Amino acid sequence: MINIYKNPSVITLRVNGVDNELTVNPNETLLHVLRDKLAKTGARPGCEQGNCGTCTVLIDGSPIKSCIMLAIEAVGHEITTIEALQDTYLQQAFVKYQGYQCGYCTPGFIMNITGLLNKYKHPTEEQIKQWMTSNYCRCTGYEEIRHAIEDTIAHGHD
Structure with a gap:
């Protein structure tokens, strides 16, 4: 059986107008990739279930709760964090x-x-x-x- 959670991928995330090439596991949330790999700590962990909104970022100009979005789902989109404002x-x-x-x-x-x-x-x-x-x-x-x-x-x- 293949464990998909241990097969990292190299992806490019466009954050605040800058392309960032990163290695991520398929189960990593956008919130944790932003915080842990890109030092964008303005999006904060709260409930980690998409209820509280402390992790909100913009994806193509619309608010998204980054704790319930996988980082790989953000590929090809413009991510804006509070650090860009x-x-x-x-x-x-x-x-x-x-x-x-x-x-x-x-x-x-x-x-x-x-x-x-x-x-x-x-x-x-x-x-x-x-x-x-x-x-x-x-x-x-x-x-x-x-x-x-x-x-x-x-x-x-x-």
Whole structure:
């Protein structure tokens, strides 16, 4: 019997605009490859079941929970991590409205909302609420996060 988990493959992942050639096992998640092999630690492990959103990255501009995506599934796609976002208005709004406390979930929220704003230039309140349910925060009451999102939309987000 062949053990597929012990047959590594050389793949190329395009992360934040840079091609990276890596050797990965077929069962390695994108989250762990980003963190352990590429030192992109902004995507964080949480539930590791796709529920909490702390591991959210963008794949071709859409939010994906990297803990439930295999690294080999990301071949041929553009992966964007929080490290690629430099001082965006959304990040500034999170600070302005204190949309964080411990900060553990913040990169996942920012990536998820960046995906929302990639898809909808002027999302409705209902769309914002729906997209926010994709991520958990154990510290805030979500109001500060919602205010940061609304402020970003009002200022023609970047």
